[in-house]
Amino acid sequence: MTVTLDRLQRLAYRIDDVNNSAGHAEPDSVVPTLPINLQSGSGDPGVCCDHSGKMGGSQAWTSRYTLIMNISTLVTPMVRQTLSADVYSQLRELLISGRMMPGEKLSLRTIAEALGVSVMPVREAVHRLVAEQALEMSANRYIRVPVLTVSQFREITSIRLNLEGQAAGQAASLASPQALVQIEAIHEEFCSEFAQSVPDESRLIALNKQLHFAIYDQADMPILLRIIESLWLRIGPILNYDLRSGNERVVQRVQASHHSALVEALKKRNPGAASHSLQNDIRTAADFILETGVLVVADTVRPASTD
Incomplete structure (x- = not known):
């Protein structure tokens, strides 16, 4: 200093x-x-x-x-720490919820102006996210949301199937009655938005993330929850591509049907069915994203099983 x-x-x-x-x-x-x-x-x-x-x-x-x-x-003033942590939390939420798209470019000044803060706490928050590989910073200092390669996406999807499937199964056994009511309410909001003639994509994306993490929170496994959050931080920007694209999956409400099966399994206290429904939701979305060709083929890609 x-x-x-x-x-x-x-x-x-x-x-x-x-x-x-x-x-x-x-x-x-x-x-x-x-x-x-x-x-x-x-x-x-x-x-x-x-x-x-x-x-x-x-x-x-x-x-x-x-x-x-x-x-x-010797320490940084608390006000500055609070600002930096707040900026970090807001940027992190945008990434996890898929409100930033892969390849999207940002600037420290633009973020600072949008949040009404100085550049310093934004720089600190961005450096944390770069260290977590949630953002990239180029040699000329511009900031970019990373674009995943096909193999990276396959690897993260495989890990998600295991970890998030485990969390859903555990939640089916441990979720409180009050939590189940909340989860069902989020699901109903999700379905209601889907039923609109022109669904609000941002609202669908936010509700999708809210539903998943309301379920994972009920697994009562805080370490597992943090690992899942770190995966969504990497994959969030591409994760909801199918909700943004207006494709046939949206028209047929495929995502809502998977969520319905998941919520029903939770209510029946069926860990196996909950895990299976959650994994189907992840797998079908991943398959669609792979088929669209929106990922970078930067290496030799071998067919990979997501089972």
């Missing part, structure tokens, strides 16, 4: 205010302190100076003020 003279002055004033309010006249009387050394190459390495070895003015200032070496000087 670059520390300027102005920043150090403001910190010193805050230290004076805290100590004076506690009945102390000098900051030295609270905890041991470290004098600020503005000479180049000496003192606290976190304090920066200009090329002359001075920091913008008289060094007489350093004889009066000191820095308290406590946790408040």
